[in-house]
Amino acid sequence: MFSYPLSIHLPVSFCKLKSGLDPERNENQFLLVWLWSKVQDPPEEEFSSADLTWKKFGTAEHHDDVALIPYARVDEFIIGECSNVECPTRFHIERGRKRSKGSLKEYKSDEYLEYRLYWCSFGPENYGEGGGVLPSRKYRLNTRNRAARPQSMRGCTCHFVVKRLYARPSLALIIYNERRHINKSGFVCHGPLDKDAIGPGAKKIPYISNEIQQQTMSMIYLGIPEENVLEKHIEYIQRYCGSDATVSTLASQYVRKLGMIIKRSTHELDLDDQASIRMWVERNKKSIFFYQDTSETDPFILGIQTEWQLQQMVRFGHRSLLAADSTFGIKRLKYPLCTLLVFDSRHHALPVAWIITRSIAKADVAKWTKALVDRTRSIEPGWKTNGFVIDDAAMEIDPIRDTFCCPILFALWRVRRSWLRNLVKKCSNIEVQREIFKRLGEVAYGIWGGVNISVALEELIQDFVDQTAFMDYFKSSWVPKIEMWLSTMRTLPLASQEASGAIEAYHVKLKTKLFDDSHLGALQRVDWLVHKLTTELHSAYWLDRYADESDSFQNVKEEYIASTSWHRALQIPDSAVTLDDKGHLFAKVASLKDSSITHLVWNPGSDFAFCDCAWSMQGNICKHVIKVNMICETDEGYKPSMSFQSFREILMDLWKKPMDDSIALDESVAWTRQMLDQTKQLVELNSSNDIGIVVNNMPLKWVSKKGRTFVGIPASLPALPSSSKSITKNLQKNRKRKRLSRLR
Ligand SMILES: [Zn+2]
Ligand SMILES: [Zn+2]
Structure with a gap:
């Protein structure tokens, strides 16, 4: 038998x-x-x-x-x-x-x-x-x-x-x-989510994964009371070890020790900032993707990216977007900070790399961008981003385009924010503020023709000549460079209000963390900035993502979900918005919390809409503006958003190109068709609650196509059949190399 x-x-x-x-x-x-x-x-x-x-x-x-x-x-x-x-x-x-x-x-x-x-x-x-x-x-x-x-x-x-x-x-x-990489208790026990047992004591302490260490550290950094940290820590450990008195004792020792280490840790490794940074670099090699010390020929550049950030960049940046919050703290910090962001699963901006440098020279930008892309591809050979969003017209885009090999988009949030903040600060009358903001918006919308920019600016300055404080600011800070900004806005595709809002939300969070009054003396020290970023800020984002993905820490999760104006706007029902149907001059949004409060949004539909709520008066894109603009988008009587207008211009440009009846035309038709199909799929994927419906309607039947064209990368976008082939080839080449090193 x-x-x-x-x-x-x-x-x-x-x-x-x-x-x-x-x-x-x-x-x-x-x-x-x-x-x-x-x-x-x-x-x-x-x-x-x-x-x-x-x-x-x-x-x-x-x-x-x-x-x-x-x-x-x-x-x-x-x-x-x-x-x-x-x-x-x-x-x-x-x-x-x-x-x-x-x-x-x-x-x-x-x-x-x-x-x-x-x-x-x-x-x-x-x-x-x-x-x-x-x-x-x-x-x-x-x-x-x-x-x-x-x-x-x-x-x-x-x-x-x-x-x-x-x-x-x-x-x-x-x-x-x-087939699963799990331990006896059934938990994934290694891999990106669960990397290292830490410290020399790791053998004695019940196995502490990278994840739990990060969780506990994050909670301590965020100032959560020790007993709550301990409770969560034990809860987590018991999943691996079961409950037992020794485990609890060891855990409480561990949490106390970690708390002590964190409390005693200081940014000042040396009295001299430069020496201190050198020491930090020496000790944190794994979190650095580029470092160039100040010398006679080279400026200071420090590129920071932790392993977790690298994973997020691979995960959310591939076949998706990267964005830069550039020139942060240009006046207050020793060196300005540039943050590279990805849009995570909720389309919130997540910092995946920090670059501290004063240099915006092409050669220097090329150095750090290249180092970053090389690092990403070293762990994910086919990694590629679909677009790079910049927010500063003075940014050198050639090295970005060359290294990332993708289109560059421009986000309006920075220019909008500085105009709005200065208006609110420098003009006292809200009606004047609204009107000036609307006129500034007309200048911006004027990039697509129909408006003579210099005449429009001259008229604006004349009409509000009595607003001396604002006009002085505008003339000195903007008039000299406005041509450059407008021409960048005209040449580059414009990013959406959702992207702008997400980058701004990151910017505001960074500001609150860095510029709280307790550290004013340290702002000129790079070691302090590095310490702040890699401890508090990193922990905050790590815990946000962890809370969301593991559905724990409900308060953290809720706060994180609501951290962009776009998400807050989605909570406002259409019925709360009333439009002024005659003049299209304003819209009203009733407050959900207090029905006696109504916010007035001036110039609805425009990126330069002006709301009178407190958040907006601080210069932010508020949920009311976004909600009103969402409604106006479907109404032909209103201006489209600048990003939509810019998208339309690109399509019209393409359409107007003269062509002969040649093979070049066939190729263009094929490309356009492909592009339209992909855009359609993307829009469907984003708006559909049932992914099955979208997939079933696709021309490709994925079922019959077994295999992993993109090894393990969550495909946020359907893959292009043509490019996937070449990527597979590259992967094979790389595997061959890996194989040699692995087997011998
Ligand atoms: Zn395993
Ligand atoms: Zn508002």
């Missing part, structure tokens, strides 16, 4: 993981017969379990996945499995057996000639947990690889068996016992 012999070959200690397997089941026999006809030989150079079709095998409680491949391709499968983006790892041979050909007189159809049990190198032992160490293995696939070092034993249970079949030595049967 045939019986499935898998459990016999497993070490005894593994049997508990596999309880429930019933070796006598008859259907197993049929399964193998079925498998014979299904030898899989994927076309990819290296492939992984995601490229194979698996047959389930076992009982309801526990089953294995099995697949049959050519024996010659086993190595390529293992390499593919190691490159799992969610849990990059190595697999070592935990146990192996061999028999010689002809040694068996009788054998079952799945009898082995060679048997190898491969185990994820983050297991099977768990040094964090103590006890339960399995007999040490005899040999490894690669003793030099880092993942196999005992420090990183996390009790990972991911493992599979490869059997070279006695009956058919050219074939290998892969039996996957546990």
